[in-house]
Amino acid sequence: MGVLYLIFIASIVALLIGISKLPSKGKAGELHVAKILSKLPPEKYKVINDLLINKKDHTSQIDHIVVSKHGIFVIETKNYTGWICGSEDSEYWTQNIYGSKHNMWNPLLQNKGHIRALSKILKDIQFDSFISIVTFSRDAELKIKTTKHVIYWDQTIDVIFSYQEEMLSTIQVEKIYNTLLTINENSEENINQHIINVKARIYNRQKNIENGYCPRCGGRLVLREGKYGRFYGCEKYPHCKFTHPL
Numbered sequence: 001m002g003v004l005y006l007i008f009i010a011s012i013v014a015l016l017i018g019i020s021k022l023p024s025k026g027k028a029g030e031l032h033v034a035k036i037l038s039k040l041p042p043e044k045y046k047v048i049n050d051l052l053i054n055k056k057d058h059t060s061q062i063d064h065i066v067v068s069k070h071g072i073f074v075i076e077t078k079n080y081t082g083w084i085c086g087s088e089d090s091e092y093w094t095q096n097i098y099g100s101k102h103n104m105w106n107p108l109l110q111n112k113g114h115i116r117a118l119s120k121i122l123k124d125i126q127f128d129s130f131i132s133i134v135t136f137s138r139d140a141e142l143k144i145k146t147t148k149h150v151i152y153w154d155q156t157i158d159v160i161f162s163y164q165e166e167m168l169s170t171i172q173v174e175k176i177y178n179t180l181l182t183i184n185e186n187s188e189e190n191i192n193q194h195i196i197n198v199k200a201r202i203y204n205r206q207k208n209i210e211n212g213y214c215p216r217c218g219g220r221l222v223l224r225e226g227k228y229g230r231f232y233g234c235e236k237y238p239h240c241k242f243t244h245p246l
């Protein structure tokens with residue numbers, strides 16, 4: 001009886017450990033896109049998945065980077081369902097599932113931050129060698145007003161192949177790839193610190209907005225009237241295009 005009980009407890013514990021190790025929805029999306037990227041010819045395209053850059057209190061987690069002669073592709077992967085609505089400059093996009101709306105921070109701006117962090121490390125690389133790609137699962141229906149690459153997972157390879165001009169030499173590609181591998185700090189401890197930093201950043205943003213300040217430039221938020229109703233905008237417009245719904 002005692003033995004059976006122990007076996008029972010042990011299997012419950014094993015089950016719980018198993019569940020806690022299942023990838024989250026976001027992680028599952030990253031794994032899916034990593035698999036897609038692994039089909040790129042490896043001699044021409046160097047892929048780094050899950051790069052963590054650690055700079056004092058500021059960390060950036062980049063889902064995928066593809067380094068090639070045709071540019072450095074910086075890829076942000078999203079695993080969402082429902083309608084995804086927003087525009088290039090709006091601070092937030094909305095996810096609309098059967099009428100219930102959720103805000104997400106504009107992934108294009110998020111990726112812009114990633115590229116800024118990368119260009120600080122790769123100082124001698126021209127800014128236009130970085131190509132931003134935001135890629136969504138087919139479970140989402142994209143309704144984004146933008147000329148940038150906001151695409152579906154299965155279109156990622158085609159977008160990368162659409163760049164044929166040579167921007168970097170073979171030596172530069174090797175150097176960039178090795179530099180990024182060296183600075184990658186995605187240990188469990190650093191990932192946890194990154195999550196804390198992101199939470200603090202979101203909290204500070206929200207706090208600024210509540211106090212009537214623009215989280216992007218520190219200007220005052222003013223009430224504006226737009227085509228689709230009233231919203232808060234930054235006083236520094238058009239220099240700063242921050243907006244926030246009422």
Ligand SMILES: [Zn+2]
Pocket residue numbers: 214215216217218219234235236240241242
């Ligand atoms: Zn502003």
